[in-house]
Amino acid sequence: xxxxxxxxxxxxxxxxxxxxxxxxxxxxxxxxxxxxxxxxxxxxxxxxxxxxxxxxxxxxxxxxxxxxxxxxxxxxxxxxxxxxxxxxxxxxxxxxxxxxxxxxxxxxxxxxxxxxxxxxxxxxxxxxxxxxxxxxxxxxxxxxxxxxxxxxxxxxxxxxxxxxxxxxxxxxxxxxxxxxxxxxxxxxxxxxxxxxxxxxxxxxxxxxxxxxxxxxxxxxxxxxxxxxxxxxxxxxxxxxxxxxxxxxxxxxxxxxxxxxxxxxxxxxxxxxxxxxxxxxxxxxxxxxxxxxxxxxxxxxxxxxxxxxxxxxxxxxxxxxxxxxxxxxxxxxxxxxxxxxxxxxxxxxxxxxxxxxxxxxxxxxxxxxxxxxxxxxxxxxxxxxxxxxxxxxxxxxxxxxxxxxxxxxxxxxxxxxxxxxxxxxxxxxxxxxxxxxxxxxxxxxxxxxxxxxxxxxxxxxxxxxxxxxxxxxxxxxxxx
Amino acid sequence: xxxxxxxxxxxxxxxxxxxxxxxxxxxxxxxxxxxxxxxxxxxxxxxxxxxxxxxxxxxxxxxxxxxxxxxxxxxxxxxxxxxxxxxxxxxxxxxxxxxxxxxxxxxxxxxxxxxxxxxxxxxxxxxxxxxxxxxxxxxxxxxxxxxxxxxxxxxxxxxxxxxxxxxxxxxxxxxxxxxxxxxxxxxxxxxxxxxxxxxxxxxxxxxxxx
Numbered sequence: 001x002x003x004x005x006x007x008x009x010x011x012x013x014x015x016x017x018x019x020x021x022x023x024x025x026x027x028x029x030x031x032x033x034x035x036x037x038x039x040x041x042x043x044x045x046x047x048x049x050x051x052x053x054x055x056x057x058x059x060x061x062x063x064x065x066x067x068x069x070x071x072x073x074x075x076x077x078x079x080x081x082x083x084x085x086x087x088x089x090x091x092x093x094x095x096x097x098x099x100x101x102x103x104x105x106x107x108x109x110x111x112x113x114x115x116x117x118x119x120x121x122x123x124x125x126x127x128x129x130x131x132x133x134x135x136x137x138x139x140x141x142x143x144x145x146x147x148x149x150x151x152x153x154x155x156x157x158x159x160x161x162x163x164x165x166x167x168x169x170x171x172x173x174x175x176x177x178x179x180x181x182x183x184x185x186x187x188x189x190x191x192x193x194x195x196x197x198x199x200x201x202x203x204x205x206x207x208x209x210x211x212x213x214x215x216x217x218x219x220x221x222x223x224x225x226x227x228x229x230x231x232x233x234x235x236x237x238x239x240x241x242x243x244x245x246x247x248x249x250x251x252x253x254x255x256x257x258x259x260x261x262x263x264x265x266x267x268x269x270x271x272x273x274x275x276x277x278x279x280x281x282x283x284x285x286x287x288x289x290x291x292x293x294x295x296x297x298x299x300x301x302x303x304x305x306x307x308x309x310x311x312x313x314x315x316x317x318x319x320x321x322x323x324x325x326x327x328x329x330x331x332x333x334x335x336x337x338x339x340x341x342x343x344x345x346x347x348x349x350x351x352x353x354x355x356x357x358x359x360x361x362x363x364x365x366x367x368x369x370x371x372x373x374x375x376x377x378x379x380x381x382x383x384x385x386x387x388x389x390x391x392x393x394x395x396x397x398x399x400x401x402x403x404x405x406x407x408x409x410x411x412x413x414x415x416x417x418x419x420x421x422x423x424x425x426x427x428x429x430x431x432x433x434x435x436x437x438x439x440x441x442x443x444x445x446x447x448x449x450x451x452x453x454x455x456x457x458x459x460x461x462x463x464x465x466x467x468x469x470x471x472x473x474x475x476x477x478x479x
Numbered sequence: 480x481x482x483x484x485x486x487x488x489x490x491x492x493x494x495x496x497x498x499x500x501x502x503x504x505x506x507x508x509x510x511x512x513x514x515x516x517x518x519x520x521x522x523x524x525x526x527x528x529x530x531x532x533x534x535x536x537x538x539x540x541x542x543x544x545x546x547x548x549x550x551x552x553x554x555x556x557x558x559x560x561x562x563x564x565x566x567x568x569x570x571x572x573x574x575x576x577x578x579x580x581x582x583x584x585x586x587x588x589x590x591x592x593x594x595x596x597x598x599x600x601x602x603x604x605x606x607x608x609x610x611x612x613x614x615x616x617x618x619x620x621x622x623x624x625x626x627x628x629x630x631x632x633x634x635x636x637x638x639x640x641x642x643x644x645x646x647x648x649x650x651x652x653x654x655x656x657x658x659x660x661x662x663x664x665x666x667x668x669x670x671x672x673x674x675x676x677x678x679x680x681x682x683x684x685x686x687x688x689x
Binding site: 399400401402404405408409423424428 | 537538540542543545627628630658
């Protein structure tokens with residue numbers, strides 16, 4: 001089956017960038033704000049000067065050798081769900097996170113999100129076929145800061161069996177997530193159902209928080225996505241090649257740390273870079289330049305045989321508008337064609353800070369378009385259709401052919417929200433805008449949501465643990 | 480509808496051509512009233528039409544169903560007995576901008592076997608063509624079909640044009656088609672509305688008193 005493919009870097013380009021990143025690690029080093037990690041790196045042969053750690057090439061090469069090349073992610077029921085890395089060129093999208101606001105495109109306003117909004121995201125994703133992985137998109141503001149991770153994890157584990165990716169915002173927060181995972185799936189290392197992004201602070205710095213997160217996660221062999229996010233022209237060089245070198249150096253240093261904590265700890269090679277808009281100073285994620293950076297680092301990661309992730313298939317627009325569609329589709333197509341394994345983006349707006357439920361369902365469709373494009377098409381006797389062409393004859397019509405009835409179902413991706421309606425239906429449905437159609441879809445799904453219930457005994461244990469910890473803060477969490 | 484008719488309707492909506500045609504033949508052999516068979520086939524077309532509206536069937540399916548339907552009607556036609564002739568003359572057509580003819584053809588067929596003389600103007604028929612037909616054939620009734628909400632507006636346009644030309648009162652006008660309603664017919668100044676081919680015959684009979 002021919003599929004559209006494209007490539008950007010030659011093997012020589014990849015080797016050159018890899019060499020430059022190794023040079024940076026060996027000669028410039030990374031700043032590590034964590035005593036224990038510094039000690040580990042020192043014992044492994046790094047040169048340490050204060051908090052600056054210079055990592056020798058052989059340590060990086062050893063780490064690349066021992067890091068797993070393939071990760072199987074399981075669903076909540078312990079069934080294998082997706083395998084990433086290992087030459088797998090499939091993309092699995094999940095909702096963008098972590099949004100500080102919810103945008104309502106009908107009222108055209110944003111507001112602070114609550115736990116209920118996260119429930120809605122999880123329930124929507126249960127019904128969205130193209131969003132294969134899940135994530136509670138919002139930072140809920142109806143709970144104290146100490147309980148943000150608990151509230152996000154709770155609604156996810158309670159309402160879906162889809163694997164998820166979420167981050168922690170504090171050391172204890174990540175530990176709480178791990179505790180909850182253990183209640184639900186037991187030994188988290190055997191059948192991981194969650195991936196955790198860990199972002200270095202560009203340029204070339206590991207904060208104490210993230211370093212500690214990596215320690216806690218790698219010890220449990222929970223998959224960590226090392227997620228460099230150079231801001232081109234701000235916390236990274238203005239050039240794409242320069243930011244790529246920095247990006248790769250940061251990613252490699254993260255892989256080294258994870259392998260020193262626990263040899264064989266699963267790591268995903270990720271990225272969430274942006275571009276500092278030279279006039280406004282805003283951090284733009286969905287630009288052609290950042291796309292080039294995504295394509296480049298993903299090619300390097302795939303060359304090294306690693307699973308990949310990108311914060312892609314999202315938009316910087318403030319509204320659910322033409323810009324939102326254009327930017328999201330640009331990323332989704334690149335992600336699907338390139339086979340970026342985990343793609344975090346759907347629903348996301350405004351410089352990775354806002355999520356709209358309506359955009360999430362529109363993006364499900366955008367991802368569907370991208371998947372369809374990436375699927376290519378079959379060439380065989382039946383699809384070549386010479387018999388049908390012969391029976392229709394010049395001047396005839398294919399409209400009523402059995403071949404047509406069969407293949408419109410297989411060959412086409414049919415939209416639910418993108419307007420392809422005939423005039424008659426368009427008028428009878430009161431000339432709906434895409435926003436209105438998206439809102440209708442959101443309401444339709446949430447009216448009869450698909451819920452994957454936890455087994456009763458496990459749910460009881462989880463409820464008990466959550467209410468206990470919430471009680472410490474005087475909070476009753478009802479979802 | 481009894482189960483055998485229901486099975487026929489379902490076979491049509493499932494696009495099972497052989498089964499539909501076989502069933503029709505065997506029903507005719509058993510002496511079942513051809514009108515009842517046509518009614519069952521019409522239900523089958525309704526069924527797939529509804530599936531289409533819900534997005535469960537596609538245009539290709541509709542065309543295939545219509546094709547099977549036409550073949551079935553061809554088998555039935557010789558069995559339909561024309562009771563009496565000369566009850567009146569009806570000019571019929573699908574209005575301008577619309578090329579759907581299944582409903583219109585059915586109405587024409589049912590009227591014909593009910594004793595009316597039919598002049599079928601076909602599809603995409605303009606006000607001009609209806610006007611010319613009135614002058615030329617001097618019919619008792621004009622029948623206008625439209626399948627789409629956009630083209631049903633042309634039913635109104637045509638009636639207004641006939642008024643302008645002073646032809647409106649020379650004929651009775653009946654309209655029909657999926658998006659039309661009794662209220663619509665009244666609103667645009669038609670004399671009657673037919674909900675389906677059987678209802679259309681009933682209404683024409685009422686209009687002409689024969």
